[in-house]
Amino acid sequence: MAFVEELRTGNFSLYGQWLALLSGVLLIVLGSVTFLAHVIFSILAIIFGVVCIIIEIPLLMKLFPTGPAFDRAFGGLKNHWWRFVAYLVFAIVMWASLAKGGGILAIGAVTVTMAAGCYLIAAVKKQSKITTTMLGGTGVQSHYFDTRNAVPV
Template sequence: MGFVEELKTGNFSLYGQWCALLSGVLLIVLGVVTLIAHPIYSILAIVFGAICILIEIPFLLKLCPTGPSFDRAFGGLKNHWWRFVAYLVFAIIMWSSLAKGGGILAIGAVTVTIAAACYLVAAVKKQSKVTISMLGGSGVQSHHGFDTTNALPI
């Protein structure tokens, strides 16, 4: 299933994952760009961006050696509510960078806020956790009604 088909599903879990991945990339890039001007918020942006990417691409967590404390801290983020709370905290901190003149970091704050909103909607609607199929996720049912998540590769 491609990007366009995933957008048509109406599953806010997918929308949240796309926004969170975009946020992760933007936060890392913007954090590096503003490192000299706003070192504290830039470092936070880089850390938040890395966390967003690690949360949303579970395959990366398998590559990184993690300890029990990391697993306890981030293991619960499989739930829509916990992801909403985590991204909301990231967004609030990034929005607070505006008070210190970190204007360009607001772009990352906007995308993290959208990701948090998507996960909130997914949680309120009690939508199932679905991950982006392009990244090896579970995907969603195809338009033919068949579940292609366990299909054999052709």
């Protein structure tokens, strides 16, 4: 399924996944760029970015074996509410960086806030967890096609 078709589904968990991936990349890049000026917030931004990417790409979770400690720490993030809370915490920390002069890190704060908002909407609407097929996820095909006959529903 193409990217545009996935965006037409109206499933906010899919939107949250894309925004969280964008946030992960931005946090890593912006954390690297501002490293010398804002060491603590830059390190946190890089850590948050890596966590966003690991959480949101299902293929990475399949490639790298995890232990029980990792599963306890991040296993709950399969739920929309837990992802909302995690990204909200990331956003609060990144917004706090503005108080210390980390202006450009606000870009990452905005995207993480938007990802948290999407997961909140998905949780409130009780939408099913859907991940993009482009990154090894479940995709949205099951909502549009009868898998027994591959005929549009």
